Amino acid sequence: MAASKRTIDALKKRGINDDDAKTLAEAGFTASKLRGKSLDNLVELTKDISKGVQQEVAEIKESAEEEAPEEKPKTPLDLRLEELLNPPTSLPYRMVKDMKAEISKHKVTKKHLEKIIDEVIEQYNRAKVEPCEAVGIIAAQSIGEPGTQMTMRTFHYAGVAELNVTLGLPRLIEIVDARKVPTTPVMKIYLDADHRHDRDKARELGWVIEATKTSHLGDILTIPDGMVIQIRLNDVMLRRRKITFEEVKEKIEKKAGTGVNVEGDEKDLILTITPKEPTYRELLQLRKKVNKITLKGIDGISRVVIRNEDGEYVMYTEGSALKEVLSKEGIDAARTKTNNIMEIADVLGIEAARNAIMEEALSTLSEQGLDVDIRHIMMIADVMTRDGEVKQIGRHGVAGEQVSVLSRAAFEVTVNHLLDAAIAGEIDELCGVSENVIVGQPINMGTGRIKLVATGYGV
Amino acid sequence: MPPMAGDLLESNQNQTHNPKYTKYEMAKIVGARALQIAMGAPVLISVDANDPIEIAIREMEEGAVPITVKRGPL
Numbered sequence: 001m002a003a004s005k006r007t008i009d010a011l012k013k014r015g016i017n018d019d020d021a022k023t024l025a026e027a028g029f030t031a032s033k034l035r036g037k038s039l040d041n042l043v044e045l046t047k048d049i050s051k052g053v054q055q056e057v058a059e060i061k062e063s064a065e066e067e068a069p070e071e072k073p074k075t076p077l078d079l080r081l082e083e084l085l086n087p088p089t090s091l092p093y094r095m096v097k098d099m100k101a102e103i104s105k106h107k108v109t110k111k112h113l114e115k116i117i118d119e120v121i122e123q124y125n126r127a128k129v130e131p132c133e134a135v136g137i138i139a140a141q142s143i144g145e146p147g148t149q150m151t152m153r154t155f156h157y158a159g160v161a162e163l164n165v166t167l168g169l170p171r172l173i174e175i176v177d178a179r180k181v182p183t184t185p186v187m188k189i190y191l192d193a194d195h196r197h198d199r200d201k202a203r204e205l206g207w208v209i210e211a212t213k214t215s216h217l218g219d220i221l222t223i224p225d226g227m228v229i230q231i232r233l234n235d236v237m238l239r240r241r242k243i244t245f246e247e248v249k250e251k252i253e254k255k256a257g258t259g260v261n262v263e264g265d266e267k268d269l270i271l272t273i274t275p276k277e278p279t280y281r282e283l284l285q286l287r288k289k290v291n292k293i294t295l296k297g298i299d300g301i302s303r304v305v306i307r308n309e310d311g312e313y314v315m316y317t318e319g320s321a322l323k324e325v326l327s328k329e330g331i332d333a334a335r336t337k338t339n340n341i342m343e344i345a346d347v348l349g350i351e352a353a354r355n356a357i358m359e360e361a362l363s364t365l366s367e368q369g370l371d372v373d374i375r376h377i378m379m380i381a382d383v384m385t386r387d388g389e390v391k392q393i394g395r396h397g398v399a400g401e402q403v404s405v406l407s408r409a410a411f412e413v414t415v416n417h418l419l420d421a422a423i424a425g426e427i428d429e430l431c432g433v434s435e436n437v438i439v440g441q442p443i444n445m446g447t448g449r450i451k452l453v454a455t456g457y458g459v
Numbered sequence: 460m461p462p463m464a465g466d467l468l469e470s471n472q473n474q475t476h477n478p479k480y481t482k483y484e485m486a487k488i489v490g491a492r493a494l495q496i497a498m499g500a501p502v503l504i505s506v507d508a509n510d511p512i513e514i515a516i517r518e519m520e521e522g523a524v525p526i527t528v529k530r531g532p533l
Contacts (some may be wrong), residue, residue, distance in 0.1 A: 130481040450487040451529040 077103065080113065089121055132449045136383070139376040143361075146370035147172060163305055163316050165339075171364045175357060178384065178392035180342050185320035187301070190335035191313060202306050202313035204242065205330050209317065210304040211297040212241050214290050217248065222287050227278045229287055233269040243296050245269050255293045256286060298324045322347045345390045353390050357381040404428050406435040484528045489515045492524050 074082075081100050084091045099120060103113070129135055150169040166174065166184045174182055189209070195201045214220060218234040233245055249260045249271060261272040273290060275282040303318040317325075320338040325331060326347070338344060339360060345353035358374065358381045365372050383398055384391050391397035399411050405421035405428050421428075430436055433443045442448035480488070493515035496502060503523040508514050518524045 130483065132481060132483045447483045447487045447490070450484050452487060452491055452526050453529045455525050455527050 077108075077113070080117075084117065084121075091121070091124060095120070095124065132446050134445045135379055139379040142372055142376040143172075143365075143380065146365060146368075146372055149370060150368050163303075163318060167364060167367055172361065175341065175361050175364070176380065176384070176393045178342065178390045178397060182340055184318075185300075185338065185340045185343075187315075187317040187320045187322070187325060187336065187338045189315040189317065189325060190332035191315070192330055192332045195330045196312040196314075196332070199306075199308075199313060201330070202315070205328070206304040206306055206315055207241050207297065208328060208330075209298050209301055209315065209325060211299055211301050211319075212243060212295045214248075214252070214293050214295060216241065217243070217295070220287070220290060222283060224280065224283065227275065227280075227283055229273040229275075229283070229290060231271040231273070231290070233271065235267055235269070241296065245271070248295055251295045252290065252293060256289050258286070298328075301325075342390055345385075350385050350388050350390070354381045354385045357384060357390075402432065404430070404432050404435045406430075406438050407432050410434040410438065480528070485519070488524055488526050488528065489519055491526055492518060 078100065081096050081103075083089075084096055084099075085093060099116075103116065108116070147169060150172070163186065164184055165186055166182065170183070190196070191202055191205065195205055214231060217237050218232045221230045221232070223230060231248075233248065238245065238248075245262065249262060252271070252273065253260050256273065258273060258276055261274075263270045263272065273286065275286045298321045300321040301317045301319040305316045305318075306313055307316060308314075320340045320343060322336075322338045322340070322343045323346075325336060326333050339356075341353055341356045341360065344356045358377050361377045361380065362372070362374060365377075380393070384393060391401070393399065395412060400408065402408050402411075405417060405426050409415075409417040409421075411434075428435055430439060430441070431444065433445060436443045436448075489512065493511040496514050497511040502514055502518070503525070504514075504518050504521050506514055506517045508517065515524070
């Protein structure tokens with residue numbers, strides 16, 4: 001049994017070194033057994049595997065305890081930089097981390113360090129927005145304007161394989177519309193350490209993922225004379241897709257619900273399918289059914305293209321089925337991606353969906369050479385996902401679900417909204433912008449939000 | 460040195476964590492003060508400008524404006 005990478009990783013996380021982790025994984029450890037267990041429980045766990053391994057684990061445990069990583073003493077530089085995390089400067093953790101990494105590469109005197117810190121703080125504060133800033137409007141404009149520069153309808157062919165992906169304005173619209181399925185769902189599947197460097201293994205995995213339909217394996221003939229459907233299996237295709245005629249027969253029998261006859265020799269197999277009733281209508285329906293049957297692979301993934309990228313094999317797919325793909329052995333779940341945002345929200349959760357929105361929008365824009373600050377896109381992604389589900393920016397999402405009646409009425413179908421609100425006796429708290437504009441009050445943004453109080457001179 | 464735009468303002472420090480006036484607060488204060496001056500309020504600094512807005516800005520620069528902001532939730 002090949003040791004799964006997950007198991008090895010899980011073992012390594014518990015402080016076991018590389019080789020030992022492999023030995024253990026090969027002895028029959030699985031990641032699921034390890035879940036939630038610490039090194040102490042590990043000894044007990046091994047009891048049901050074998051005594052030899054148990055001994056090994058005990059030894060490993062000992063050595064792991066000896067090798068327990070000591071905390072590196074903090075240098076004065078670290079201490080000084082970590083001070084910045086606290087008020088009054090309160091720099092983000094990430095910035096301090098980056099500074100640490102960058103500064104430790106160079107020789108920096110104390111004086112210079114202070115200068116650098118001052119400069120960083122100044123730049124950081126300059127990059128912040130002030131309170132009361134209308135960030136939503138600015139985000140909308142900052143994405144809208146580059147949008148006008150986008151080429152209307154662009155199709156992109158990724159490499160020689162000509163994988164078709166919607167890009168440009170249609171894709172951007174698709175993202176903010178939060179469509180259930182994108183026009184061109186695609187996935188990028190990374191492979192685990194065992195598969196990523198081996199072309200044959202990658203290819204094999206490709207057939208496990210790509211859906212094999214009946215028509216891929218040979219010609220399908222409808223023969224009205226004999227009231228049967230014949231499939232001439234192409235043995236080259238059978239071998240290439242690693243599927244036997246028995247499997248094909250079984251699958252078709254199960255899915256179509258009728259008997260399948262096999263004739264002919266190895267080289268030229270003919271499957272004959274007879275409909276339950278010998279009517280023409282039934283025959284045509286059966287034909288449709290046979291066409292649709294997925295014999296092997298994941299339904300919904302119609303094509304897999306394997307490419308060598310930066311020294312490893314990566315699969316690009318047409319069609320997306322994140323859940324199914326993630327459950328396959330041999331893929332690297334941590335890096336595998338899909339462009340179907342709703343699917344990500346379902347499978348991985350809302351935070352992942354937020355990240356996906358950001359990444360998709362940013363890559364669509366930058367693909368056309370448009371440089372939009374990521375914070376504007378973060379704003380959009382936040383607004384779309386803040387209720388725990390992905391909402392579109394529009395009638396059926398953020399704009400249509402506003403609390404304020406007047407705000408909704410200002411957006412679309414004014415009279416209907418007002419009428420419904422009147423019937424329901426809705427109350428408008430006048431918190432938003434459009435409501436206050438309608439009733440003629442200052443809005444709660446910018447100078448409109450500032451409340452003045454009088455002090456005396458010199459007080 | 461009198462407080463300038465963006466300088467630390469003692470009286471504001473305990474109201475929120477941002478000790479400076481934002482650009483919106485500056486605008487609002489200057490605007491309100493300019494209105495007072497335009498309507499005949501005594502000018503609190505010696506200045507030879509005639510435009511009430513300019514006077515208000517100068518007062519602001521010298522920290523003489525008898526107005527501040529109230530921060531916090533609506």
